[in-house]
Amino acid sequence: MMSANNYEELMARRNEIMKKAVGIDYEKFRKDELVFDYDKMMNEAGYDLDEVREIQKEAGVGRTPLLELENLTALARELAPPGKGARIFLKDEAANPSGSYKPRRASVSVYHAQKEGYPGVVAATSGNYGAAVASQANIRGLDSIIVQEVYDSAGRGQPEILEKGRKCEAYGAEVLQLTVGPELFYTFLQVLEDTGFFNASLYTPFGIAGVETLGYEIVDEIRKREGIEPAAVICTNAGGGNLTGTARGLKKAGAEKTRVIGASVDLSGLHMASDEDFNRKSFTTGHTGFGIPFATWPDRADVPINAARALRYMDRYLTVTQGEVFYITEALARLEGLERGPAGNTSLAPALSLAQELDKEEIIVVQETEYTGAGKHPISQLNFARGMGVEVKRGHPEEESPGENIIIPERPGQIEGIDLDLDSIRISYLEKAVEKSGITSVDQNYLDFLAREVNLKPDETRKLIEKNLDVELDL
């Protein structure tokens, strides 16, 4: 195993390796250097909602409990102006086979790999997804290999990833544990080439189609129970797949007015490929270090066209601090009797402040939870952070500086999701789209495509381009 390969040589073969390992001819969906047909890709390469439901039913995935958080709602109402304080519901995705929403994503890929005759599946992931792939692979009798970024150069493992590595091994996966660096992708390519296994990427149409059931179930159940549709669904956002799949499911259920809100832990200032910064963070996913780069340019993933395109579906993007998520994790355990997370509770933290903006009659759904345990638990993470010299104290979340300190709020009223400027993220996407495609002018066809990519009307997109980009408009 592990044929010796020079970094550049192997990376040069990436497209060829990828094509064999996912079996999708992405070129079929490209129209030119900029435009590709996203809907056609999702429809032809993926599976439809009914097929996905059947696949997931076979594998024990989905139809998780939707819980009303009455005590957290009461808390939001204590803090809210009269008449405000929307009801907060939580989709308890920890009830899926491997303890997170990720089996939805893994189930379709593993089903497809089995159907196409691949001997096994490989996933590059530090987290819950690896456990989901390994668990689903067992259900369908396939081997699995998980490639993880775990250690810094001093051999210190991030406790959350150590736990998730343990869980992958518990399911019988072969786990390749690496030190910090984006060359994880290089190792991943090598494994694909050496084994001929299926690339159970998080970012194929299979993975995203698998999450659509989550959005669909939320609307279906809220409608049946309450006779209305949720005013907002909050999704923890990292690579964009959770939000994209959920939003597509909401639309498939016909909930056109439900606002889709992304939430990420603010890790600004920490470099994601830095050996020194690696263990100065307490969140290994659901943070801005993935959320922003993937929103501004999704096609940085392990497939040629990323099916997770959060900017196409996001109505609002909120950030919260690490300390706020630890606080809300404690609140969820103490007020609602649910010990979950913490990473999966990233979207629960801003739900408390969002509920205070909305009317009492409205409903907010927090769309995931994840299992907890040694390594993943706030106690593990905060002890580890202290050991790394990160200060932990009570205070105002505004004082938090990622890598330097973790500020546990003094009062629940201090918890507030901070809006990121979506337009600046859109501008950043548009700049990259122009740069990477090499187009020199934007005609109507390009404008229509870009407008869909940034979830604006063509006219609004034109204005953003005119004002901010150095490219000709040819309309």
Add this chain to the structure above:
Amino acid sequence: MTKKVPRGSWVEIKKIVLEPGSRAPQVPEDTARVPLEMRIKGYLTSPAAKGDEVEIRTVIGNRYEGVLHDSDPSYDHKYGKPVPELITIGEELKQILSADGGE
């Protein structure tokens, strides 16, 4: 004499994937300075001492070579001490909710 780890033992090996000079061009300076290392667990295929070059067979039957790093590699991640900053949150919240008897 170093004690040998018997053949068939469950062990962890370490290997260098990329040396410091061959890291990806985009990595920051602190990462470029150190090698990219990999750890893998599996069954030792012949007796060896820690630090020896060895071969392992993984749970799914793949074979890898590397330096024997540990035998019976343990899961050491834990909870640790209680965190004072978290302990009181539950009571604080219950007090807020009971202050005016709620709704």
